[in-house]
Structure formats: C-alpha cells, structure tokens
Amino acid sequence: MKKRIVVLISGSGSNFQAILDHCQQGSIDGQIVAVISNRDDAFGLKRAEMAGIPGHFIDHKSFKGREDFDQALIQQIDVYQPDLVVLAGFMRILSADFVRHYTGKLFNIHPSLLPRYKGLNTHQRVLEAGDSEHGCTVHFVTEELDGGPLAIQAKITVLTSDTIDSLQTKVHALEHQIYPLAVSWFCAGRLEQCEEGVLLDGSLLPASGFQLEN
Known part of the structure; x- marks a missing residue:
C-alpha cells in the first residue's frame, strides 16, 4: 500500500517536483495525493495540474489569524488522510496546534x-x-521554528x-x-x-x- 503524501507549497514547487519524479520512477513507495498553496500564483499548483494531482489554494490573508488559517488547512489536508505532510517551500510559520496534529509525519527542508x-x-x-x-x-517539524529533530x-x-x-x-x-x-x-x-x-x-x-x- 503506497503511503499517501500531501505537499504544502508557496512558490515554484521544485522540491515537490523532485519528490513527484521519484514517486513516478518508483524509488518512493508513495503517492502525492494533493498539493496545497497559500498563494494562488504559485507555479507549484501548475505543476500539480500538469501531473493530474488535486491542487488547492487557501488564502491565509482571508482569515483573522494564524490559528484560523491553520484549522482550515488541517481540514483540507485531512480530506486526503495523509501518511506524510511535506513542507516544500511553504512560507508560513505554523501554529502549535497544527504541528501537534501531525507529529511524527510532518517534514520540512x-x-x-x-x-x-x-x-x-x-x-x-x-x-x-x-x-x-x-x-x-530535512527535519521533522516541531513547535520550535526550524528546530525539530x-x-x-x-x-x-x-x-x-x-x-x-x-x-x-x-x-x-x-x-x-x-x-x-x-x-x-x-x-x-x-x-x-x-x-x-x-x-x-x-x-x-x-x-x-x-x-x-x-
């Protein structure tokens, strides 16, 4: 059973593309099931579209604060029941609740x-x-900025x-x-x-x- 991967981006998505290439080549026993961006002009969303992967834009500026945005993000991510959430140039500091929700299955580079x-x-x-x-x-994400193991x-x-x-x-x-x-x-x-x-x-x-x- 391939592991289900959700990728979060804010920009070009080059690391998303690198991971996708390895999934398609079979060197990763996983499948990218969704890509989510906080910017609607992120080229990574175009990459997802070209690969036939569902892409979602959630505008952080339309929420009152970080916690509200992160809750909306959690709701969208969890639709896909991921085994792993990959931050690939996602330019947002995540709330403690978000990080705790994905403890042990949240990567950043x-x-x-x-x-x-x-x-x-x-x-x-x-x-x-x-x-x-x-x-x-590459590190696991904790509540400390760039501070996980x-x-x-x-x-x-x-x-x-x-x-x-x-x-x-x-x-x-x-x-x-x-x-x-x-x-x-x-x-x-x-x-x-x-x-x-x-x-x-x-x-x-x-x-x-x-x-x-x-």
Missing part, C-alpha cells in the same frame, strides 16, 4: 546546516560569516567566488537529492521520529542527522 542559520536569508548569512561549508537539512543533511564547500545566487543554485540541487531520499525512507518504514530524536532502520541517528556524502 531548510537551506542551511541546522541548527545553524534558522529562519531566512541563510545564503547571505553564510557568506557574511565567512563559513567554509553550507548545505541543507534532524533526519538528513548534505553539505557543499563554500568557495571564495560564491555569491548568494550561486549558493542558492548549489543548495537547491542538494535539496532535490535529500528530500526525495528522506521521503523514500519514511514511506518504506525506515525513518521515524521518536522521543530521543530520529530512528533510521531502528538505530538512533546523531543529532546532526544522516550525513549524505557527495
């Missing part, structure tokens, strides 16, 4: 080597700090010639590797959140998660 550089403008901050390495992280990371070397744009391009390429991989592990029953952190094949991962070697 962040463009930094967490716990470094939570929040926005990660590429700029890496350059300003003069860091020698950068990368991205880490599942997998991938790294790049920061070159003296790198710019914000070049780092973004390189990190995106890594994201398209590690997000489908984490989803495939989850759908195969190999990856799970536990009280101590994250288990892969029954063994507790280090706090930094699985390190993908390039």
